[in-house]
Structures are given as C-alpha cells and as structure tokens.
Amino acid sequence: MARAAGPERRLLAIYTGGTIGMRSERGVLVPGKGLAAVLRTLPMFHDEGHAQACGLPEDTLVLPPACPEQRVMYTVLECQPLFDSSDMTITEWVQIAQTIERHYGQYHGFVVIHGTDTMAFAASVLSFMLENLQKTVILTGAQVPIHALWNDGRENLLGALLLAGQYVIPEVCLFFQNQLFRGNRVTKVDTRRFAAFCSPNLPPLATVGADVTINRELVRKVRGQGRLVVHGGMERDVGLLRLYPGIPATLVRVFLQPPLKGVVLETFGSGNGPTKPDLLQELREAAERGLVIVNCTHCLQGAVTSDYGAGTALAGAGTISGSDMTSEAALAKLSYVLGLPGLSLDGRKELLARDLRGEMTLPATDELRPSLRDSTLGRGVAQLLSLSQEAEDVRDALVPSLACAAAHAGDLEALQVLAELGSDLSLEDFGGQTPLHSAARGGQAGVVTMLLQRGLDVNARDRDGLSPLLLAVRGRHQGVIGLLRAAGACLSPQELEDSGTELCRLASRADCEGLRAWWQAGADLRQPGYDGRSALHVAEAAGNLEVVALLQSLQGGVGDQALGPVSPPPPCGVGPGGDCVLGTEPV
Numbered sequence: 001m002a003r004a005a006g007p008e009r010r011l012l013a014i015y016t017g018g019t020i021g022m023r024s025e026r027g028v029l030v031p032g033k034g035l036a037a038v039l040r041t042l043p044m045f046h047d048e049g050h051a052q053a054c055g056l057p058e059d060t061l062v063l064p065p066a067c068p069e070q071r072v073m074y075t076v077l078e079c080q081p082l083f084d085s086s087d088m089t090i091t092e093w094v095q096i097a098q099t100i101e102r103h104y105g106q107y108h109g110f111v112v113i114h115g116t117d118t119m120a121f122a123a124s125v126l127s128f129m130l131e132n133l134q135k136t137v138i139l140t141g142a143q144v145p146i147h148a149l150w151n152d153g154r155e156n157l158l159g160a161l162l163l164a165g166q167y168v169i170p171e172v173c174l175f176f177q178n179q180l181f182r183g184n185r186v187t188k189v190d191t192r193r194f195a196a197f198c199s200p201n202l203p204p205l206a207t208v209g210a211d212v213t214i215n216r217e218l219v220r221k222v223r224g225q226g227r228l229v230v231h232g233g234m235e236r237d238v239g240l241l242r243l244y245p246g247i248p249a250t251l252v253r254v255f256l257q258p259p260l261k262g263v264v265l266e267t268f269g270s271g272n273g274p275t276k277p278d279l280l281q282e283l284r285e286a287a288e289r290g291l292v293i294v295n296c297t298h299c300l301q302g303a304v305t306s307d308y309g310a311g312t313a314l315a316g317a318g319t320i321s322g323s324d325m326t327s328e329a330a331l332a333k334l335s336y337v338l339g340l341p342g343l344s345l346d347g348r349k350e351l352l353a354r355d356l357r358g359e360m361t362l363p364a365t366d367e368l369r370p371s372l373r374d375s376t377l378g379r380g381v382a383q384l385l386s387l388s389q390e391a392e393d394v395r396d397a398l399v400p401s402l403a404c405a406a407a408h409a410g411d412l413e414a415l416q417v418l419a420e421l422g423s424d425l426s427l428e429d430f431g432g433q434t435p436l437h438s439a440a441r442g443g444q445a446g447v448v449t450m451l452l453q454r455g456l457d458v459n460a461r462d463r464d465g466l467s468p469l470l471l472a473v474r475g476r477h478q479g480v481i482g483l484l485r486a487a488g489a490c491l492s493p494q495e496l497e498d499s500g501t502e503l504c505r506l507a508s509r510a511d512c513e514g515l516r517a518w519w520q521a522g523a524d525l526r527q528p529g530y531d532g533r534s535a536l537h538v539a540e541a542a543g544n545l546e547v548v549a550l551l552q553s554l555q556g557g558v559g560d561q562a563l564g565p566v567s568p569p570p571p572c573g574v575g576p577g578g579d580c581v582l583g584t585e586p587v
C-alpha cells in the first residue's frame, strides 16, 4: 500500500442506485437519476473554477484540493436502470466487475455507489471476481439520501473518493462512517444508524478522522505483475440456510435438492448444530452426491471450531469449516469456487478451505490438505503455501518452474492455487518456457483455455524462439492448436520457413496426422524443404498415394471433414466490446 503519486488522480464512480441518490415518490424511497448533476452543484464535490481553468470535459468532476499538488478527478457512470440494492444479483455484480475491467487502464481507482442492504454481498462477490487487483476499489452508499439536510451520503462518498484517489489499497473495500473495511469482511448491522456496517473479525483497513490512519499490516500486498482477471462465471445455484432449534430434517432435505450445488449453513455458536441422526443423514447424503456445504457461525463474531461434539458431528457429515467468514463472504466464495472451470470436487473443497482474498483467518498451523499431498506436484505447491512471509523470494523463484510442470501435467488445481497465491503465470521457467508453452507441449486443452482466459501472450517465444503453437504442432495436439489459433496464434516467419524440411520429413514417413497439424496451424504445405522439394514431391516420389491425396486436398484448400473446420484467428488487439454496463452511460 502506498500513497498515490502524480498530480492528477482519475477515478471512475459507478452509480448503481441505493438510498444515497433516492427520492421520495408517493411516500416511499425509490432510486433517483442524475447523481452527477447533484454533485456538480455541491462545492465539496466539484470545483467548477478549476474545471473551467483546465478545460475539463463535461463528464468530469474535480474535487477541491485536498493536498496542494494533487487533484482528484472523477467521472460518474450512471447505471440504467438504477437499483434498490435489494434487487441486485450476481448478474449486475458481474457487469460492475466487467465495467471495472473495461476501464481499468484509464483510471487510478474505482468507487462503486451501491445500496446498503446488499452491499456486503456485493463487496464479497466483487472481491472474488476481481483477481490480481492492483488498484483501489471502494463501495459506498448511505442510510439517508444525499439531498436531505442531515445525511451521511456526502461524507461517505467524499471519503470514498478521497481514499481511492489518494491511496493505493489494492482490494475491494467498503467505506462507511469514517471507516474503510475489507469488503468481504463486513456485514450490515443497523437499519438506521449511520454506522451501518461492522467488520466483526478484522479491524478496519483505515480510519478517517482529522488524519487518515492506514492499518498497513492488514492491507493486502500486490504480488507479481499479473494483469487483472475478472471471473464472470460465478455459480448461481448456491444458497444460504440458517439452522434453528428443532429444524426438521425434511425441510433441510427439500432445501438441499438439485440444482443446488453449494450451500452455506449458518450454525449455532462455534459451528454447532443439532445432532439428530435424521438431520445429519440428510447432510451426509447431500455431501456424498457432491453438494458443497460450508459451515459458518451465525454469531456476529468468532469462528467455527472443533470444540464441541455438536460441531464435529456436522464436520463428520461432510461440511467444510468456514472459519470466521461472514455468511456473505462464504456465499460469494462458494459461487466463485464452484464457478471455476475444470476443478475436481476435492480441488474446490481445497480452495474453499484456503484464504483466497483475505476473507478468513486461518488457524496458525494451517495443515496441508490431503488432496494436495496426493501428488508430487501437489506436495510442492503445498510446501510453497506453507512458506513463511520471509521466504517469499524463494517462493517467487520456484513458482515459474512449478507452474510449467503443473501446466504440462494438466494440473489445473495446482495452477489455480498458484494463481491464488498471486503468482504471475506468464513468467518463464529456467528453460525460458512459459506455462502456456508447457501446456501446449503437453496437449493440455483445459490448461491452455485457463491461461488464455487470463490473457497470457499467445505468441510468447521461448529461449529458442519457439511459440506454443509450434510445440502443439509437434505434439499433434489438434484441440490445443485450434484453441491457440482461435486466440490469434500464428507461426513465426522463422517457424514457417523451417516448416518445409519438417513437412518433407513427415511426408516421407507418411505421417498424415503430423501434416494435418501443420496445416491446422496455418503452415503453407507447399513450403520447400532444404533441397527445394515440397512434401508433395516427396510423397509422389515415394509413391504414397494416401499422403499425395491428403496434401492435394489440403493444399487445394479443401479442409478435411474429419478434421473439422478451422476457425480463422481473430484480428489482433480486439478487446472486449461495448462500453456500457447495465445500460450505463457517463453523465
């Protein structure tokens, strides 16, 4: 965490609705449009003289100077429609995350103006969706509309803008009543008081009084240079069930039915529940058919422990400890972990038990999980996880090699754990290969898909100048070649030039699969070899009619039906389309 440098700090404020901008209609509060226009009239939110002197664009507001050399400028994106946050769902939160992603390069930080009723859910979900966050994201709102004489909206919004503008706190945070909390640690505790939120198991990251006090030890560190990854594939079939004394097993049974894939069980005290055999049996059966059950206490403060038989009975029925997570964070984490592609059930449970975004406090001796102990690679990753803070340098040095080994072996779980550690999956190992090279060489389509989704360079060259595409061609991995081509991979001029000799060699061995792989990668099958002859010449001379026919059909542009169509690579530099979210427009 650092105080932000530079004379101008640009922020994007995404206005989704909530009481802060609400107006009374027929006696009830409903979301109100035009927040930016209101802010423009309030001197604490806009310095019109400075804006005119600098010729700022119409949609840009500028705060009065907080310190002499720095100005915080901001643009308000107003969503359409605006929501009472009671109507917000994962769909809207995914759109907010994607808006941040689209504008990530343009702004130094982000403020999300949101209703308070579901703000703790929103902050939790966003914290998991935004991986490798290197900029400040702050959610805020109000208990009383900003137009009212006595309101908390002005202070909250101003504080959020100033903190996001002046500090780099690379987390999803929530600012309310002079306190900046980690977003996935909060819960709403009051319907009326301005101190609406509390963070029961983690002190605030910052407090604002006459001075701003940042709790530096708590702020998460940026690790690696990995780019922002937005996980939009959150699982929606997750639920929350609060136990109460005497809850019937039949009711629990109904609740746990498919399509539910994961549930947060709110239990008593330190994670205890009724020990009635029929209830435990329902939980056990659900867990055995693959439902993931996370045990969170319904107490405001404290964690799930194994102190009581009534708690260990739940663990015995297959529930996973949620430690001191809030229910909001646990639900968001379930949705995130169950939405990750390509993981086994054990791998998902492994991630759920880990602290991924600072959402849970792990016991001091964090035991290595059995699923990670199973393989040599898993052991390596598990050891890395257990290294102390001081050994981070060693860890950083080992990560590229481990990532390459995991990629080659198709071990998505190990890669996911490395990513969760903040490891940069684009780094080269000692041989100069990236994990994408290794996955391509190993024919690991699942890993290639994951790495491409993370935006890794599809045309990275290893120390010998080889591309992932060439390694996939050599391995004849058609699925991987297709994925790489669709992501814009091309053989380099050198690889294309060298292909002639290789094609002749394949033709002489009647290796049709090898020839098809080159064709699929975009090679010109007429490319001459070192002696000037093409693969077709070689096949004809050898009298191999099958190869001759294949080469003629491929060279003639008639794709082999058995191979399936090869989609042309998209033009380079095409980013995610559209600039609107929830119908959002700058105002």
Ligand SMILES: NC(=O)C[C@H](N)C(=O)O
Pocket (backbone or CB within 6 Å): 017, 018, 019, 020, 083, 084, 085, 086, 114, 115, 116, 117, 118, 141, 142, 143, 144
């Ligand atoms: N204070 C608030 O913002 C409450 C409002 N119902 C909302 O969540 O949108």
